[in-house]
Amino acid sequence: MKKWTLFKNASRFGVIPVMLIPIVLGTVGAYVWEGTFHPFLFIITFVGGAAAHLFSNMVNDLWDFRNGADVEAHNTPDVITTNSGFLSGGVLSESIFAFMTWSLLAIAVLCGAVLSIYSGLELLWFVAGGALIAYFYVAPPLRFGYRGKGYSELSIFIAFGLMPVLGAYFVQTGEFSIKPVLLSFPVGLLTTLLLFNHHFLHWKSDKQAGKRTLVVVWGERRALVFSHVLLYISYASLVACVILGVLPVYALLALLTAIAPVHVYRSLQPQNASPAYLPLMGASLQASVRCGAIMAVALLIQGLI
Template sequence: MNKWTFFKKASRFGVIPVMIVPVVLGALGAFVWEDVFHPFLFILTFIGAAAAHLFSNMVNDLWDYRSGADMEAKNTPGVITTNSGFLSGGLISERRFALLTWGLLLLAVLCGAALAFYAGWQVLWFVAGGALLAYFYVAPPLRFGYRGKGYSELAIFVAFGLMPVLGSYFVQTGHFGIKPVLLSLPVGLLTTLLLFNHHFLHWSADKQAGKQTLVVVLGEARALVFSRILLYTAYVSLVVCVGIGVLPVYALLALLTAIRPIGVYRGLKRHNASPAYLPLMGASRQASIRCGTIMAAALLIQGLVGNYWS
């Protein structure tokens, strides 16, 4: 395969929208609420956040391979793996994979340093926090993803909801606010749901490898209940955002994105084979991206209409 195809597959580039959408939301929040938008700073934020996300994907693969979790999943019948397969399949050396991984972190840090210079040193808190969350999600000694007490879910919410929205807003405005925090709730919770649901695909192999995800700890049936609660909480937070004026009323169109995952839940039983969770994964991913996109479109329309009439 060519280098670009290799990079896309190794970094799982296809899931990048779950990071980009929150960054866009934060910038649009600044545009609508504060009437500011700095294209150069937005581009730097965009590139840095994307690089940090891809680093997170690859470093997770690296440490799941080293811990044996990926090999256990590969060798367990009926289990669906969610890693890139490059290391567990012996398609690339660990050293080459690690070099690309750390190269992405370097790019993210350089973008963060530039943003700190132009927008304020507080940006470095986001750079450091993002790097630590990405690395220690599966790396020892913290290994959030292996502890199964909700630590990994909290880390995902912060990394894919609160930090990109609030950080992008701060870069544009130079200050923090409660509105971007509230704005981060729907997309942050839906992305947390996506990462939570992907554990259903290989939870039995995770259990054998000692990876105590929340699905392993709760058990399949109770984890499905928790998954539904997480979905409903995300959409309740969307309604709250509209109710208190963080989003315009037409952002409620994003509620339509809940239809597909709810339909998938209805087709699941208390216990299911791994392939039965593939539709849930697809529905969760679509809900996260589409809900965030509709929220972003609603904010953009609000900002453009407001500027037109002012």
């Protein structure tokens, strides 16, 4: 396997837009609201955010493997794993995988340090907070993703919504504002929905491994109801952004991105085989990325006209 292909597969590079779109949103917000755009700082933010996201993916795989969740998923029939499979499948040794993981964190921290010099030391709180959330999502002793009390979902919203949007805005302006906070809600909630929905694919093996996600705690039926509700709340926050003047009215075109997940929900029963949730995963990913992209374009058009 070529090194680049190996790295992409091990880090699950394909889902990186869910981090990069919020960074773009925060940057566009700074340009439209404050007339500020620093290309160099944007590039460093882009690279740092990408490295942080990939570190999060790989450290989750590392600790899920050590905790036995990935092995249990690999050995449980009719369960679809969402990890890279490089550790549970023996493709890479744990030491090599760990080296790649910590190298990504080093890149993210270096980018954060550079940005803090230009924009303000307050940014180091984002760097530290993001690293701690990523690591302790599955690592002991905190293991947010194993507790089943909503900590996992809250950490995902912060890490993939609030922090990248507000952080990118701060990098460009050196200031904090309520507008980027509000702007982070639609895309942050949709990414939280994406991460919530992926638990349906392997909740039975998670239960066997002691990983108490909300799907495990509530059961499939109740968790599916919550998934519906979270989708509606996500798009309600988009409407709220328009009403509050954070986004222009034509940003409501992003509501069209709800069509695909709603269509998939209609095909699901209260209880389903794991493969039935694959279309929901794809629709959730598309909704998060496309909604965020339309928001960014709408905001940029508003600034240009």
